[in-house]
Amino acid sequence: MQLGCWQDCIGAIDGTHVSAWVTGPDTATYFGRKYCHTQNIMAACDFDMCFIFISCGWEGSMHDSRIFNEILINDNVTFPHPEEGKYYLVDASYPNRVGYLALFKGNRYHQQQFRRSQQNRTAKTSRELFNKVHSSLRSVVKRTFGAWKNRWGFIRDMPRYDFANVQVLLVSASMALHNYIRRNTGNPTTVHLICDEEEAMTIVNAIPEVEHDNDDLMVGDEDPQMALMRLRIRDKLVYLRNNGMLENI
Template identity: 75%
Template sequence: MKEFTVVHCRPTYSQHHIHPYVRSKRKYLPFKDCIGAIDRTHVSAWVTRLDAAMYFGRKYCHTQNIMATCDFDLCFIIVSLGREGSMHDSCIFNEIVINDNVPFPHPKEGKCYLVDAGYPNRIGYLAPFKGNHYHHQQFCNTKENRTANNPRKLFNKVYLSLHSVVERRFGNSKNRWGFIRDVPRYDFANVQVQLVDVSMALHNSIYQNTGNPTTVNPYFNEEEAMAFVNVIPEVEHDKDGLMVGDKDPHMALVGLRIRDKLVYMRNNDYLGNI
């Protein structure tokens, strides 16, 4: 099973190019250097009494906490499984992404993954603005909030739309493999974790070999996309980008520049009703 997951959980598109999905909508173009998204989910788990407390998490049941990376072809490319359900997301992120002893394939220089609001900004990992709307329901609860009425909300709304690739992939995988919602009582480390791992690889294999339903016709080719974004004038940045928990002011500045480009695009009627 391990060999199967190695073959089928890998990047599907070169990091040297802007992904067609990013080029499919104007609002995504400021995120041209993003290559995928990272998020986490919980899967039910049966564990021994000795481990019961560690795997009892906020879902009020025993779960394994999973962190996964998806590319914009909606395929899992990196998966870390078997973590305790009570373990905080940032701890998993630190153990996997920041630990030099773990062979995590970091983005190439100048590229980045989109990460959930629970993670900090770091080189190669771009988080949304904290303290502002981030979830879909927050933008839809009232008529006033349906439009992102300040620059940070605008950034978060477009960010959320692009980051949702990994959330959709988790949902599709759980719907396809019913046992994930109620994992059989097999040995946890040797069977349960491996079953979830191979289910994600199988999902990729099926997805890649039966026609990719997310195939898009890019609105821009690569040269047009670069020209469109680069022609947007740079503005003088304020110093409100560094957020609580951030470790890297460089990535905070990346977020500010994307925010500024989105504001320029909205002010010039390139974004429609966002």
């Protein structure tokens, strides 16, 4: 049922780090928050746990949001921008802008925050409800990274090959092979629908719309269009929970 509210979502975006062997004048820039040399990677994946875009070789010290902005403004990068009305899920490192739907900042978001105690597992507010479902869906990119890294041991202990000409290409090739394996070994779809798509959309489309004024929209790095979309999804989730169609959320 949850997916009925997110029918225009095409995937999730996040960054991850892999070990790197770097020498020369740029060594310091690859020493990041992992307290070792890493290359930072931005990736977009779909809900079948396949990569639909990767950009490797970024300095380990570079923030995810800067990488994201660099990629989006670079006309030479073939990034799969979402079609009109579609979007990716992103976390707090990224702006809430057209095509990229972020969480409500300042509210519980990560799944472990809801698991810390039995009485706090349920979302207490409408924004927490949105964040909890958003986090659950966006976790597909974390699981994709995990499955990929577990398959390739060299990622955790990078061989001392040339960085730009070998290490970056090795990582890229392993991600392409991950996709090949996922698509050709009978792996099931990661996200399981609670009911079939037609039934879900019939229910969701029947939910009454709530009018919102500008005072209800967050400010800062928020695009009004995406902020309003987020509110509408939040309202539908609240309606579904209040009518017993969402359990333990």
